[in-house]
Amino acid sequence: MFPDERACSAYLEQVRWPDGFACSWCGTKGSPYRFEGRPTVLRCRNCQRNTYLTAGTVMHATRTPLQVWFWAAYLVTTQTPGMSALQFQRQLGLTRYETAFQMLHKLRAAMVRPDRDRIGAQWPVEVDEVLVGGKTRGEGRGVHHKTYVAGAVEVRSKKAPSGRRAFYAGRLRLQVLADRGKRSLEAFVTDSIQTHSRVTTDGWQGYDNLEAIGYEHVPVVLGGDPQKADKALPMIHLIFSNLKAWLLGTHHGVSAQHLPAYLNEFVFRFNRRFYPMTAFASALGIGTHVAGPTYDALYGGRWVHPTTVAKP
Numbered sequence: 512m513f514p515d516e517r518a519c520s521a522y523l524e525q526v527r528w529p530d531g532f533a534c535s536w537c538g539t540k541g542s543p544y545r546f547e548g549r550p551t552v553l554r555c556r557n558c559q560r561n562t563y564l565t566a567g568t569v570m571h572a573t574r575t576p577l578q579v580w581f582w583a584a585y586l587v588t589t590q591t592p593g594m595s596a597l598q599f600q601r602q603l604g605l606t607r608y609e610t611a612f613q614m615l616h617k618l619r620a621a622m623v624r625p626d627r628d629r630i631g632a633q634w635p636v637e638v639d640e641v642l643v644g645g646k647t648r649g650e651g652r653g654v655h656h657k658t659y660v661a662g663a664v665e666v667r668s669k670k671a672p673s674g675r676r677a678f679y680a681g682r683l684r685l686q687v688l689a690d691r692g693k694r695s696l697e698a699f700v701t702d703s704i705q706t707h708s709r710v711t712t713d714g715w716q717g718y719d720n721l722e723a724i725g726y727e728h729v730p731v732v733l734g735g736d737p738q739k740a741d742k743a744l745p746m747i748h749l750i751f752s753n754l755k756a757w758l759l760g761t762h763h764g765v766s767a768q769h770l771p772a773y774l775n776e777f778v779f780r781f782n783r784r785f786y787p788m789t790a791f792a793s794a795l796g797i798g799t800h801v802a803g804p805t806y807d808a809l810y811g812g813r814w815v816h817p818t819t820v821a822k823p
């Protein structure tokens with residue numbers, strides 16, 4: 512879609528002014544002056560002032576070409592394992608590691624905006640907790656600096672062409688836990704899941720009161736059998752194993768201090784995996800001036816294109 516700088520600029524312009532350019536200083540509509548070799552500058556024919564296409568996005572005031580930014584956003588938001596700065600520098604052929612690092616940092620900052628809606632309602636939810644992270648080098652054997660992370664995922668289903676129901680993972684929530692106690696787990700559940708949702712967990716006593724605090728609780732007693740556990744909570748277990756592989760494989764372990772940011776990035780990518788264009792635009796910061804779609808509109812397929820655009 513984006514063979515050159517001009518194509519990238521045209522996309523930015525189209526997203527920002529779906530009904531045609533309007534000057535951000537005086538509001539005058541109509542075709543602006545354009546400059547050869549500077550496609551991100553639009554000059555108003557009325558007040559002669561410049562409007563920059565990259566204003567308010569992560570690309571503003573950088574000397575890196577738009578096309579490199581677009582590649583970066585695409586790779587960061589759609590590649591399942593995410594990217595390290597070094598892989599990124601090599602893939603885009605950037606001369607300086609520092610440039611790659613700064614770009615990734617800016618794109619990630621836009622990806623850590625947490626999703627705040629509570630999940631569940633008509634969809635049943637799997638909940639479990641897992642021990643992750645920890646840089647253990649030089650501290651002998653055993654578990655060091657590991658952190659509990661709670662996870663909740665919607666189990667969605669639809670009718671497949673064969674007539675059978677196909678199950679797939681809906682929205683995901685992950686959160687660092689202080690411990691595995693009742694109080695911590697209940698706080699996670701009430702923050703993340705709508706009341707009255709059906710919630711499947713293992714038989715851990717931390718979940719004993721879910722019924723009392725308003726959920727339809729389905730505890731599955733597993734007796735320590737890992738195969739049984741995978742059968743009862745297949746989706747959250749698969750997500751946990753992908754999460755651990757990503758933290759270890761791409762980032763070589765993550766300290767407890769930075770874990771929340773990485774969890775947000777993982778959740779961002781997971782929840783937008785069927786909507787790569789939305790993830791792409793919001794990582795570039797393009798979404799910040801645009802009336803975003805609601806979750807239901809987006810996932811219900813009713814969202815077409817932003818229509819109202821605020822002035823910068």
Ligand SMILES: [Zn+2]
Pocket residue numbers: 534535536537538539555556557558559560
């Ligand atoms: Zn103007």
